[in-house]
Amino acid sequence: MxxxxxxxxxxxxxxxxxxxxxxxxxxxxxxxxxxxxxxxxxxxxxxxxxxxxxxxxxxxxxxxxxxxxxxxxxxxxxxxxxxxxxxxxxxxxxxxxxxxxxxxxxxxxxxxxxxxxxxxxxxxxxxxxxxxxxxxxxxxxxxxxxxxxxxxxxxxxxxxxxxxxxxxxxxxxxxxxxxxxxxxxxxxxxxxxxxxxxNTFGPRQSERAVIPTVMRQVLDPAAVSIRIGDTTPRRDFTxxxxxxxxxxxxxxxxxxxxxxxxxxGSGDAITVGDLIDMICALTRCSKPVEREDQRTRPEKSEVRALVADSTRLQEATGWHPTIGLREGLERTADWWSERLASGRVRSELSFAT
Missing domain, CATH: 3.40.50.720 (NAD(P)-binding Rossmann-like Domain)
Structure with missing residues (x-):
């Protein structure tokens, strides 16, 4: 050893x-x-x-x-x-x-x-x-x-x-x-x-996570609305x-x-609702947002806020995020657009809860 x-x-x-x-x-x-x-x-x-x-x-x-x-x-x-x-x-x-x-x-x-x-x-x-x-x-x-x-x-x-x-x-x-x-x-x-x-996001992420499930519904013409659970939790996305x-x-x-x-983590947080607004603005989407109770966690199980203090990692290794939320969302939207255009995503809707 x-x-x-x-x-x-x-x-x-x-x-x-x-x-x-x-x-x-x-x-x-x-x-x-x-x-x-x-x-x-x-x-x-x-x-x-x-x-x-x-x-x-x-x-x-x-x-x-x-x-x-x-x-x-x-x-x-x-x-x-x-x-x-x-x-x-x-x-x-x-x-x-x-x-x-x-x-x-x-x-x-x-x-x-x-x-x-x-x-x-x-x-x-x-x-x-x-x-x-x-x-x-x-x-x-x-x-x-x-x-x-x-x-x-x-x-x-x-x-x-x-x-x-x-x-x-x-x-x-x-x-x-x-x-x-x-x-x-x-x-x-x-x-x-x-x-x-x-919370990590980007290409290849399952629709179980909030960003890909929103991104899919925003960009897929088969989706007439954006169905989501609770929009009030705050998350730190990297x-x-x-x-x-x-x-x-x-x-x-x-x-x-x-x-x-x-x-x-980035140390910055955004509510799910504001995140949806940002994605819609980036993609020029005007679809309505609809809340679905089946997408919410049990009442006592929802985590209301996650915001990282990464000081320990930064001091030990020098690591820090280099790609901001907006740029990352743009890259993710490009990936989803390409997959939808190439037919590598099923046409029928089966969005994760």
Whole structure:
């Protein structure tokens, strides 16, 4: 383990933390997802040898990785499996230098209906990753948390010392996974750190999230209105390329404290209602907005405000967002417009609640 830690220290001491993944063997769990696919792409462009773990399925699909640019896709080792399988995870981590653990069940509404599956994947799956990293002397693990662990803010902006509040089964399982990562750092000196992204948005995001579901309805001529739930919560949105850069920053930085969480967010918040107005203005959409109760969370479960204090991450790594909300929304609108024009989105409406 000492040789591997010396290797990562040598890389960072030469000031290459922004692009110093050349020659490193990197594993990304959950690489087939929204953030995972962007992180995989960025790692390849930074010179890493990337193994992308995707959830096995019978459709011969690697999720969003199937839509990576050809020059990137050809450089990725695609691996199907499941973080719930400890033997598989352990075999996957042989000779791996850095692990970015993103595999998780994330749909908050579904967590109310199938809480056990979230425990199995988010908690037990994380335990398998930590045990495998420990057994294989991995030199750095970046575990993915979520701003949802804070619940409704008791004070804003939210720093990492804010109390953790499980306001959904999903957030409760992410709190449990975070505590496992902290415990393994304390108990076994495991070099694991925790990234806690606030709301991330951009191309490839599922319509479960608010920005893509609004963007789809705004741009799809088959939608005569914009159907949405509660428009009053405030959210801190970060463009996906900036979130991916935060992962890379934590993956090499020597100033991080193992077992500690680091927020990644812009520090600016906007209500869902004002966000819809901004998207409509950017796209010149005049469709009416209709509230649907089925899209709202249970009364005591809604998180009213999430605004990040990312000072800890910025001081440790120098990271800060570079793409503002307006520019990110423009890029996202361009992506949705292209997909709708090319027919790669189903014509029938089935917008997520």
């Amino acid at each position: 000492r040789d591997r830690r010396d290797r990562i220290r040598a890389i960072t001491e030469f000031g290459q933390s922004a692009s110093g993944y050349e020659g490193l063997n990197v594993l990304v769990t959950g690489a087939d997802g929204f953030i995972g696919s962007h992180l995989t792409e960025l790692l390849v462009r930074r010179g890493a040898s990337v193994t992308a773990m995707c959830l096995y399925n019978s459709f011969d699909s690697h999720g969003w990785l199937d839509e990576l640019p050809v020059d990137v896709h050809g450089e990725v080792k695609l691996l199907r499996g499941d973080v719930r399988d400890p033997a598989f995870v352990s075999r996957t981590m042989v000779r791996v230098d850095v692990v970015f653990h993103l595999a998780a069940l994330i749909a908050i509404p579904h967590s109310y209906a199938a809480a056990q599956s979230y425990v199995d994947t988010n908690i037990c799956g994380t335990l398998n990753v930590l045990e495998a990293a420990r057994a294989n002397d991995v030199m750095r693990i970046v575990h993915t948390s979520t701003s949802e662990v804070y619940g409704t803010a008791l004070s804003v902006p939210i720093s990492e010392t804010h109390p953790l509040q499980g306001q959904s089964p999903y957030s409760a399982t992410k709190i449990g996974a975070d505590m496992l990562a902290e415990a393994y750092a304390r108990s076994f000196d495991l070099p694991v750190t925790i990234l806690r992204p606030f 463009y996906v390329e900036d979130t991916a850069s935060a992962f890379l920053a934590l993956g090499l930085c020597e100033q991080v404290v193992f077992g500690r969480a680091y927020n990644a």
